[in-house]
Amino acid sequence: MNTKIFNSLVLVVCGILFCFIVADTNGKWSGNVDYNGSMVPLSYFFKVENGKVTGTSQTPLGIADIVDGKIEKDIMTFKVNINGETAMHTATVFADSINMKISYHGDQLYTTLKRSNSQ
Template sequence: MKKTFTIAALLVCSFAAAFAAFADLSGKWKGMMKFNDMEFPLNYTFKVDGEKLTGTIGSDQGEFPIADGKIKGSDFTFTLDFNGEKIPNTGKYYGDSTVITSEFQGMKNKIKLTRAQ
């Protein structure tokens, strides 16, 4: 009985921790993307609803919606449509930062994001 209760308590705590990670990714993030020796400031806004991730990415080029967003634990994926080209993105949420790998024109770019103030 005691062992069953302990296992059940661990499962509930694990679920609660995973749910907290989902909730914490929501909000505004900022980072800098390097591409061909140039740097571009980016602003991300994420919204998490269950395992669905939505939001936008803002840059000097304008604001673009993210599509096909999914989140599972601390890992997430989405695509960005930039001038008709679909750009796949994968990310990992670390609590105080987020790292996104974006693949564009055959090149992979890592972008570290921090919470926007």
């Protein structure tokens, strides 16, 4: 009986810790995306509060605000205006990376972002 209670308690604590680790997307994340055969560097500075995602995106085209952002569990969605066109971003958040799909100009672009130490 005591073993069942202990195991249940351990699972609950691990679940809570996992949620805190996965949910911490605040800060700078960077990666590269293949766009028409060229590797394009991307950086995102995320601010997450109460399920709302804000921040900025930086590419060689400049810096743009993140708009209409939200996060539910491990799925994050937001939009970025790139040269007058909206790029829809859908991402799955992990403790050490973010897998992202970007819909831009009718193309589906995929990248993996890693937490960046530089600000």
